[in-house]
Amino acid sequence: MFLFRLKRTAKLGIKSLWMHKLRSTLTTLGIIFGVSSVIAMLAIGEGASQAAQEQIARLGSRNIIIKTIPPPEDKEVSGQNQSMREYGLTYLDAERFRNSIRNIEVVVPSRRLPQQAWYRNRKVAVEVIGTVPWYPEISPIQLRAGRFLGSIDMHHRQGVCIVDENVMKELFVFDDPMGQDVKIAQDYYRVAGVVSPEDLGAAAQTPGNDTEKAKAQGGANVGCIYIPLTTVRNRFGEISMQYSGVSGRTMERVELQEITVKVGAMEEVLPTRDMLETLLDRFHKKNDYQVIVPLELLKQARQTQRIFSIVLGSIAAISLLVGGIGIMNIMLATVSERTREIGIRRALGARRRDIVLQFLSETLLLTLLGGILGIGLGSLVPIMVTHFGRMPTIITGTSLLLAFGISGAVGVIFGLYPAYRAANMDPIESLRHE
Amino acid sequence: MIRDNSGVVEFKADAPILVMERLCKSYELSSMELKVLRDIALTINEGEYVAIMGPSGSGKSTLLNMIGCLDRPTSGDYWLGGQNVSLLDDNQVSLIRGARIGFVFQSFNLIGQLNVIENIEVPMYYQGCSERESAEHARELATMVGLGERLEHRPSELSGGQQQRVAIARALANDPLIILADEPTGNLDSESGAEILKILVGLHKKGKTLIVVTHDEHIAEDAGRIVEIFDGRIRCQ
Numbered sequence: 061m062f063l064f065r066l067k068r069t070a071k072l073g074i075k076s077l078w079m080h081k082l083r084s085t086l087t088t089l090g091i092i093f094g095v096s097s098v099i100a101m102l103a104i105g106e107g108a109s110q111a112a113q114e115q116i117a118r119l120g121s122r123n124i125i126i127k128t129i130p131p132p133e134d135k136e137v138s139g140q141n142q143s144m145r146e147y148g149l150t151y152l153d154a155e156r157f158r159n160s161i162r163n164i165e166v167v168v169p170s171r172r173l174p175q176q177a178w179y180r181n182r183k184v185a186v187e188v189i190g191t192v193p194w195y196p197e198i199s200p201i202q203l204r205a206g207r208f209l210g211s212i213d214m215h216h217r218q219g220v221c222i223v224d225e226n227v228m229k230e231l232f233v234f235d236d237p238m239g240q241d242v243k244i245a246q247d248y249y250r251v252a253g254v255v256s257p258e259d260l261g262a263a264a265q266t267p268g269n270d271t272e273k274a275k276a277q278g279g280a281n282v283g284c285i286y287i288p289l290t291t292v293r294n295r296f297g298e299i300s301m302q303y304s305g306v307s308g309r310t311m312e313r314v315e316l317q318e319i320t321v322k323v324g325a326m327e328e329v330l331p332t333r334d335m336l337e338t339l340l341d342r343f344h345k346k347n348d349y350q351v352i353v354p355l356e357l358l359k360q361a362r363q364t365q366r367i368f369s370i371v372l373g374s375i376a377a378i379s380l381l382v383g384g385i386g387i388m389n390i391m392l393a394t395v396s397e398r399t400r401e402i403g404i405r406r407a408l409g410a411r412r413r414d415i416v417l418q419f420l421s422e423t424l425l426l427t428l429l430g431g432i433l434g435i436g437l438g439s440l441v442p443i444m445v446t447h448f449g450r451m452p453t454i455i456t457g458t459s460l461l462l463a464f465g466i467s468g469a470v471g472v473i474f475g476l477y478p479a480y481r482a483a484n485m486d487p488i489e490s491l492r493h494e
Numbered sequence: 495m496i497r498d499n500s501g502v503v504e505f506k507a508d509a510p511i512l513v514m515e516r517l518c519k520s521y522e523l524s525s526m527e528l529k530v531l532r533d534i535a536l537t538i539n540e541g542e543y544v545a546i547m548g549p550s551g552s553g554k555s556t557l558l559n560m561i562g563c564l565d566r567p568t569s570g571d572y573w574l575g576g577q578n579v580s581l582l583d584d585n586q587v588s589l590i591r592g593a594r595i596g597f598v599f600q601s602f603n604l605i606g607q608l609n610v611i612e613n614i615e616v617p618m619y620y621q622g623c624s625e626r627e628s629a630e631h632a633r634e635l636a637t638m639v640g641l642g643e644r645l646e647h648r649p650s651e652l653s654g655g656q657q658q659r660v661a662i663a664r665a666l667a668n669d670p671l672i673i674l675a676d677e678p679t680g681n682l683d684s685e686s687g688a689e690i691l692k693i694l695v696g697l698h699k700k701g702k703t704l705i706v707v708t709h710d711e712h713i714a715e716d717a718g719r720i721v722e723i724f725d726g727r728i729r730c731q
């Protein structure tokens with residue numbers, strides 16, 4: 061019975077809205093913009109947090125990454141020793157981490173060298189990562205074929221390598237890389253396995269400007285080739301040539317580019333970071349390292365997300381407020397336009413609450429219509445943001461429901477007053493109204 | 495939602511259908527009090543046909559609205575079907591209007607956006623009739639007043655006489671006990687006026703209590719009783 065009435069009330073509402081199509085659509089514009097900003101806000105926020113989460117998953121939420129960075133130029137030192145600069149993380153550092161901090165489960169020292177890799181007559185730029193067999197513990201790479209580096213490779217400083225799928229595609233094209241020899245610098249390395257790419261998206265190349273450096277040194281690399289750390293140390297040495305415009309060439313000696321440690325639980329990440337920093341502080345006076353905690357990146361992401369939420373949230377709130385007032389205005393006009401109808405209905409047995417229901421449902425239909433159109437428009441905004449702004453966005457079902465709910469709430473809030481005005485009109489006076 | 499009509503709309507069979515005692519209505523007009531109805535005493539029994547007459551501005555419409563519970567008296571008592579109306583709240587009074595009273599106005603007062611059928615359905619809607627039930631009943635009523643061919647027409651597409659027939663059909667929608675007509679032929683030519691009157695008299699013959707406000711002596715001739723009002727007072731009954 062109640063449903064009957066609801067259905068008929070809705071029908072009545074649709075009918076009278078249909079009679080003023082243009083007016084109804086114009087009235088709902090505020091709601092449309094409000095609802096679309098709500099959806100855009102939620103989609104961008106969700107996208108940002110998802111992206112942050114993915115980034116953390118990629119870098120490892122339990123990892124702490126310590127990178128070698130060139131220390132600030134020191135006049136005295138450079139005057140003293142013009143041709144050789146020595147800085148950065150050392151094998152001893154890795155040893156100290158392992159021995160003196162109990163929380164640490166794994167220590168992965170690695171070297172990263174930009175190099176050219178040759179196969180037959182093909183050449184690509186790669187990043188050679190000299191590392192240890194347990195490297196996969198701190199990296200999201202997955203074995204796709206063959207094996208990863210083993211302790212025997214380490215021990216015998218074997219000329220083996222593992223390539224990632226990007227290198228495989230660029231260098232071997234249609235050939236099966238397994239068992240083939242790749243030439244890097246003067247030496248050949250036999251491919252023992254294939255892994256998934258580490259995903260060197262912009263996000264993975266955290267604060268350091270390695271990508272730019274790599275670009276400066278001969279274009280962006282296509283992927284990574286993993287070689288036993290011992291082999292790299294043996295064949296490449298630790299001295300590299302740096303060319304700079306002013307002082308010509310300088311030699312640099314760097315033992316390790318990176319040490320990644322992994323702790324047992326996420327709560328241990330920050331305390332361990334502090335311990336690492338005190339430890340490093342003692343032996344590195346030159347400030348030639350940088351500590352990156354992926355977990356902290358989440359905080360930054362949240363910050364960005366909050367700013368977006370505040371901006372879009374205020375746009376949404378203002379649009380909804382203005383839209384709501386616009387709707388109230390139109391409904392008040394409608395009520396006074398239909399004063400006589402209200403009188404007639406009252407004479408024919410309509411109670412006050414019937415009149416309230418009639419006008420409230422009309423307002424509600426109007427705002428829900430705005431809500432639906434707003435959802436349509438609001439779903440377009442994130443798609444455009446993703447397309448043109450290269451920002452991830454995610455539209456969730458909950459956000460659509462929330463937007464719909466908000467438009468309904470606006471309808472009720474701003475519809476109540478006009479509806480009560482209509483219901484409290486004196487039947488006689490309304491009947492006399494022209 | 496089924497309305498609990500018991501007690502509220504139930505009229506007592508033994509009592510007169512309406513009784514007014516010392517009923518007054520006045521309006522406050524810029525510090526001056528305008529008395530529109532003064533000490534009205536009126537009793538009407540079920541099935542009567544009463545004509546209310548009087549000069550313009552004498553208070554006929556006001557009295558009729560009072561009878562129809564559209565207006566509330568300033569003082570005095572009014573019993574409708576044995577119920578003291580002043581004790582009822584707005585909901586109950588609305589319910590009585592819808593279920594027991596049928597209004598016919600001089601200016602028809604149809605809802606312009608609705609067609610014939612929908613206009614007739616309005617009172618049933620507020621009594622909680624189902625859609626199918628009320629559509630069927632509305633069709634019957636429209637046919638009864640001779641508009642079986644024009645069910646889908648809007649009021650603006652009908653002549654004055656036809657509009658008034660729709661209004662009568664609408665007044666009958668909930669099978670009321672009392673029909674109140676305020677100058678029902680006032681806006682019509684004499685021919686269609688006569689037809690409307692015929693329908694109303696027919697309803698009285700079927701047992702409805704009929705109260706008509708009119709200036710027309712001919713209408714009054716048919717009535718069982720004439721109530722004459724001058725300046726807010728009943729002069730003779």
Ligand SMILES: Nc1ncnc2c1ncn2[C@@H]1O[C@H](COP(=O)(O)OP(=O)(O)OP(=O)(O)O)[C@@H](O)[C@H]1O
Pocket residue numbers: 521523528530548549550551552553554555556557
């Ligand atoms: N809301 C109001 N405020 C002030 N005075 C009013 C109001 N409503 C009616 N009146 C006055 O009450 C008096 C009676 O009005 P009513 O409409 O009952 O007259 P009537 O007898 O029906 O006249 P007519 O034959 O012209 O329809 C009139 O003088 C009118 O001015």
Ligand SMILES: [Mg+2]
Pocket residue numbers: 554555556676
């Ligand atoms: Mg009158």
